[in-house]
Amino acid sequence: MKALHFGAGNIGRGFIGKLLADSGMQVIFADVNDSVIDLLKSRRSYGVKIVGDSINTVERVTQVTGVNSKDETAIITLFNEVDLVTTAVGPNVLKIVASTFAKALEARIAGGNTKPLNIIACENMVRGTSFLKEQVFTHLNPDYKDKVEQLIGFVDSAVDRIVPPVKPDAEDPLLVTVEEFSEWIVDQTQFKGAIPDIKGMELTDNLMAFVERKLFTLNTGHAVTSYYGKFKGYKFVKESIEDESVKAFVKSVMQESGAVLIKRYGFDPQAHAAYIEKILKRFANPYLVDDVDRVGREPLRKLSYNDRLIKPLRGTIEYGLPNDNLIRAIATALSYRNENDPQALELAKSLAEAGVTQTIKKYTELQDENVIARIAKAYETL
Numbered sequence: 001m002k003a004l005h006f007g008a009g010n011i012g013r014g015f016i017g018k019l020l021a022d023s024g025m026q027v028i029f030a031d032v033n034d035s036v037i038d039l040l041k042s043r044r045s046y047g048v049k050i051v052g053d054s055i056n057t058v059e060r061v062t063q064v065t066g067v068n069s070k071d072e073t074a075i076i077t078l079f080n081e082v083d084l085v086t087t088a089v090g091p092n093v094l095k096i097v098a099s100t101f102a103k104a105l106e107a108r109i110a111g112g113n114t115k116p117l118n119i120i121a122c123e124n125m126v127r128g129t130s131f132l133k134e135q136v137f138t139h140l141n142p143d144y145k146d147k148v149e150q151l152i153g154f155v156d157s158a159v160d161r162i163v164p165p166v167k168p169d170a171e172d173p174l175l176v177t178v179e180e181f182s183e184w185i186v187d188q189t190q191f192k193g194a195i196p197d198i199k200g201m202e203l204t205d206n207l208m209a210f211v212e213r214k215l216f217t218l219n220t221g222h223a224v225t226s227y228y229g230k231f232k233g234y235k236f237v238k239e240s241i242e243d244e245s246v247k248a249f250v251k252s253v254m255q256e257s258g259a260v261l262i263k264r265y266g267f268d269p270q271a272h273a274a275y276i277e278k279i280l281k282r283f284a285n286p287y288l289v290d291d292v293d294r295v296g297r298e299p300l301r302k303l304s305y306n307d308r309l310i311k312p313l314r315g316t317i318e319y320g321l322p323n324d325n326l327i328r329a330i331a332t333a334l335s336y337r338n339e340n341d342p343q344a345l346e347l348a349k350s351l352a353e354a355g356v357t358q359t360i361k362k363y364t365e366l367q368d369e370n371v372i373a374r375i376a377k378a379y380e381t382l
């Protein structure tokens with residue numbers, strides 16, 4: 001079995017690529033980073049350091065190689081050879097790779113390959129693979145659309161493992177450091193052909209509940225830890241969450257978001273409270289060095305309509321639930337400044353030039369004037 005995985009970054013090497021390789025697949029990483037690709041080609045293996053209270057071990061991932069994802073000819077050839085395609089490139093990059101995917105699928109079908117192929121995007125977004133499918137279909141020649149529907153499974157997933165970047169190790173420059181916890185849940189109803197047997201990939205027919213539970217608890221809390229931590233002058237997630245005022249705020253935001261999830265999906269309130277506590281402990285993992293700027297990256301994405309702050313807020317409005325903390329969390333996200341992050345620069349520029357109310361409207365797409373005014377007031381009184 002062969003898998004083509006796009007994105008040889010933290011989650012690609014530290015989680016998805018490792019699971020695929022551990023399950024006996026040959027993994028080809030496609031990336032735009034030439035030095036990472038060269039290292040993958042020459043070394044053919046790397047270490048994954050797993051750290052936690054009861055573990056500190058390095059596991060080797062072998063049988064890997066690399067290809068430049070801009071090399072369309074090579075990607076098209078590989079699409080015809082592989083049994084599975086996965087991505088962990090970031091939500092904004094899905095649009096960029098979609099045209100190559102369309103060409104590669106057309107070539108696979110034109111060449112007479114009738115074997116089903118499954119594609120799984122492993123990104124922090126709700127139904128990211130369905131979004132990728134939409135993008136691929138905008139590029140597909142209409143003559144191929146029926147065959148793609150018939151043979152290609154676009155399988156949504158939820159992916160959870162904290163993998164911060166680490167300083168390159170002199171002996172093993174591809175080494176990644178990961179937490180012990182990991183969860184990869186896929187929508188079993190969307191596969192075409194046999195479901196690949198991958199140890200650590202869980203199947204569900206109720207994916208939305210798991211995606212939203214993860215994105216609107218862990219990622220909501222993580223974003224608030226980062227934005228409020230940065231506001232208070234911290235550099236790392238661990239030091240932010242160790243500040244009791246940050247922790248209390250983060251927890252109250254996760255509880256407000258959790259009330260929406262409990263109402264929408266019927267989660268057991270006690271089990272959900274335990275899920276929140278476990279996540280708070282994961283943020284405080286003393287063996288991970290995670291920068292608030294990594295977790296806060298791309299604030300405009302995180303402030304968008306369906307993402308970790310605004311969708312939970314919309315849920316509280318839908319169900320008439322409390323949301324003072326979510327409102328303050330969104331105001332805190334608006335205060336995020338990072339001159340190395342193009343989206344943070346765009347956010348600051350918009351606030352300076354268009355003002356807070358117009359900025360909220362533009363990026364969150366909220367329309368409720370009362371809610372917009374509450375966020376604006378919270379921002380001005382931060």
Ligand SMILES: NC(=O)c1ccc[n+]([C@@H]2O[C@H](COP(=O)([O-])OP(=O)(O)OC[C@H]3O[C@@H](n4cnc5c(N)ncnc54)[C@H](O)[C@@H]3O)[C@@H](O)[C@H]2O)c1
Nearest residue numbers: 007008009010011031032069088089090091123124162163
């Ligand atoms: N790191 C985590 O803790 C974590 C956990 C769960 C989910 N995720 C999600 O996984 C995805 C990747 O995150 P990450 O932290 O690994 O980011 P990352 O920046 O470490 O890795 C992304 C990789 O994609 C590559 N890339 C960019 N454009 C590309 C293209 N056109 N073709 C192929 N590769 C391309 C980059 O060079 C980089 O190596 C994101 O959607 C993120 O939200 C991350």
Ligand SMILES: O=P(O)(O)OC[C@@H](O)[C@@H](O)[C@H](O)[C@H](O)CO
Nearest residue numbers: 124159160161162163219222295
């Ligand atoms: O990857 P992002 O930018 O969507 O979110 C940043 C972090 O919250 C995220 O990468 C977490 O570490 C990850 O989602 C844990 O599973």
